Structures are given as C-alpha cells and as structure tokens.
Amino acid sequence: MAKRKLTALNVQLKLKILNEVDHGTEKKAIAQQFGIPKSTLSTIIKNREKIIHAAASGSGNKSKRCRTVKYEKIDTILLEWFSHMRASNIPLTGPVIQSKANDIAKDMSIKDFRCSAGWLSRIQRRQSISSLQICGEANEVDEESANNWLHEFYRVREKYASCDVFNMAETGFFYNLFPNHTLGAKGDKCHGGARSEQRVTVVLCCNADGSEKFRPWIIGKSGKPSWFKNINMDTLPCIYSHHQKAWIDGTSFGKWIFVSTGDMFFLR
Structure with a gap:
C-alpha cells in the first residue's frame, strides 16, 4: 500500500472545509474532496472555534488582501445586534452569530447570502472581534453601591495602622x-466516576x-x-x-x- 503523503492544512483551507460542512455536504465526500482522512475532518470540526479565531487574528496567513464588503447592510445590522447582546452580558458563539446573520439576510430578502465560517472570520477580523474567556459574575454586583462602600471603607481605614x-x-x-485530567496510553478509554x-x-x-x-x-x-x-x-x-x-x-x-x-x- 502506498504511503499517504502528509499535507499541512493552513487556516484558509480549514475554513473552506468548515464551509462545506456548514453547507451540509456529507463528511465522506468532504474528506475525499480535500484528500484528508475522516479523523482529520473530525478534528477540524471539533476545533472550529480555534480555527475561526486563528483566521480572525491573521494567524497562518502568508498574505492578506483588501476586499470590499459585499453585504455591508448585513454587517451593520449584525453589529448593532452584537453590541446590544454584549451590553446585556449575553454570551455569543460563532454558530449563534452565523445563525443571526442568515436570519438578517432572509429578512432583507437576500437569497445568495450564506454565513460561512470564512465570512464569520472576516467580519471578526474587520471589527476586531475575538474569543474571550467568561469569568466572574460582574453583572451580579451593583457597581455604584460597591464604589460607595469602598469610599466609606477607605475613610474608616485611614484611622487605623496596617x-x-x-x-x-x-x-x-x-x-x-480526584483530578479531572490523567495520563494514559494511546487508545485508552477515559471515563470519570462520581466526584x-x-x-x-x-x-x-x-x-x-x-x-x-x-x-x-x-x-x-x-x-x-x-x-x-x-x-x-x-x-x-x-x-x-x-x-x-x-x-x-x-x-x-x-x-x-x-x-x-x-x-x-x-x-x-
């Protein structure tokens, strides 16, 4: 059996693969089209968010081209919605944004638009939108009350030595x-019990x-x-x-x- 030649897939090619997945193309057909094993395709799908983030940050691109925005009205409405959602502290993922963009296009009777992974990465790059780690419960705190309390605390604190x-x-x-990570031999099945x-x-x-x-x-x-x-x-x-x-x-x-x-x- 001839040894399969290993080919490194850049970010843009991975975006094309994700685009085919988004269009509903069968995984077997996608793997044959791009000459990759099914396991590689599964890994690309699993790492969707990382790939989109890498494309948005320009990682893995040897060259960049300036392109005009074809659907500027969709961009404008989507960004207004995006800003409103984030101001309300609502978490947003790539698929959620893609779904909203498709809904906007449908409402505007734009039939040739489809929000692919590549389109999402481009609007992220244009608008400096990146993946963020959610932490804490900032909206659970009344900021004004907290600042008033700190002001009173510092006033009282001045009367005492450290x-x-x-x-x-x-x-x-x-x-x-038990820890939630473990080392194991390749192929081992790792199952967690009751914590x-x-x-x-x-x-x-x-x-x-x-x-x-x-x-x-x-x-x-x-x-x-x-x-x-x-x-x-x-x-x-x-x-x-x-x-x-x-x-x-x-x-x-x-x-x-x-x-x-x-x-x-x-x-x-």
Missing part, C-alpha cells in the same frame, strides 16, 4: 476529589502588613474524627471545629471574633 487591619477568607477544601463531595472549610486570617497571622481554622462535619483518635487536638498546628455541613455558622464565627486575638479558640 497592623490593626485584618482580613479573613474562607475556602472549601475537597480533600477526596467526591467530601470537604472541609479552611479559614485563614492575617493583618494587612503580615505581621500577625492566626492559626488556620478547619471546620469539618464530625465532632470527633477517627483520624484524631489518641491525638491531643490542642497540639495541632490548626484549630478544628465541626458543623453538620462543614460551614461557618453564626455561633462559631462569633466565638472566633471574640477570642481569636488571644488565639484561645475553644469551639469543640
């Missing part, structure tokens, strides 16, 4: 949770200049954990207390506030 300003933070520690919900709460506190740090406070579910058997808990490098859900409750927090400065922490 050594007298403390910050406490809590975090959940899932000590029995452990066993956790403790870890509380840390120190002052602004770092001169005073409290012992970590660990909150578990059991009042007398088996692993503490025959151990003097007062000798632990941390403070331990318990709660039925391993949370901080009002009573324990009140005790922490009252006695923490002397590190005489008796919650057990």
Whole structure:
C-alpha cells in the first residue's frame, strides 16, 4: 500500500472545509474532496472555534488582501445586534452569530447570502472581534453601591495602622476529589466516576502588613474524627471545629471574633 503523503492544512483551507460542512455536504465526500482522512475532518470540526479565531487574528496567513464588503447592510445590522447582546452580558458563539446573520439576510430578502465560517472570520477580523474567556459574575454586583462602600471603607481605614487591619477568607477544601485530567496510553478509554463531595472549610486570617497571622481554622462535619483518635487536638498546628455541613455558622464565627486575638479558640 502506498504511503499517504502528509499535507499541512493552513487556516484558509480549514475554513473552506468548515464551509462545506456548514453547507451540509456529507463528511465522506468532504474528506475525499480535500484528500484528508475522516479523523482529520473530525478534528477540524471539533476545533472550529480555534480555527475561526486563528483566521480572525491573521494567524497562518502568508498574505492578506483588501476586499470590499459585499453585504455591508448585513454587517451593520449584525453589529448593532452584537453590541446590544454584549451590553446585556449575553454570551455569543460563532454558530449563534452565523445563525443571526442568515436570519438578517432572509429578512432583507437576500437569497445568495450564506454565513460561512470564512465570512464569520472576516467580519471578526474587520471589527476586531475575538474569543474571550467568561469569568466572574460582574453583572451580579451593583457597581455604584460597591464604589460607595469602598469610599466609606477607605475613610474608616485611614484611622487605623496596617497592623490593626485584618482580613479573613474562607475556602472549601475537597480533600477526596480526584483530578479531572490523567495520563494514559494511546487508545485508552477515559471515563470519570462520581466526584467526591467530601470537604472541609479552611479559614485563614492575617493583618494587612503580615505581621500577625492566626492559626488556620478547619471546620469539618464530625465532632470527633477517627483520624484524631489518641491525638491531643490542642497540639495541632490548626484549630478544628465541626458543623453538620462543614460551614461557618453564626455561633462559631462569633466565638472566633471574640477570642481569636488571644488565639484561645475553644469551639469543640
């Protein structure tokens, strides 16, 4: 059997392949047309967003040509809709934008328009639209109230030295949770099981200049954990207390506030 010649596919060629997929061409026919195995086609489809982003940023293009915009009215209406959606903090993906562009063309009775992957990459490049990582919940915060609170905080903060300003933070520690990535031999099937919900709460506190740090406070579910058997808990490098859900409750927090400065922490 003749050895198949390996050919590197550039971004533009991958966009053409995605365009054929968008037109509903059978995958077998696409693979034959471009001389690629089905596995390569599957990888290209899987990496659609990365390919479109690479094309929009100009990555992989040896040359660039200036082209006039054929459907300028569609661009204008689509960008107005895009700006409105993002102002409302609504996430948008490539396929969603393509679907909207096709709807706009249909409403304008433009029959020869089809929003392909290539068209999407070009409008992204023209309008400097790129893929962004969604993080946080910014819209859940009242920015004006937050700024007013900060202003009041700084006013009060000026009265105290850094050594007298403390910050406490809590975090959940899932000590029995397996990692969500693994190494394995090629061809191995990787399946995940039920993820452990066993956790403790870890509380840390120190002052602004770092001169005073409290012992970590660990909150578990059991009042007398088996692993503490025959151990003097007062000798632990941390403070331990318990709660039925391993949370901080009002009573324990009140005790922490009252006695923490002397590190005489008796919650057990």
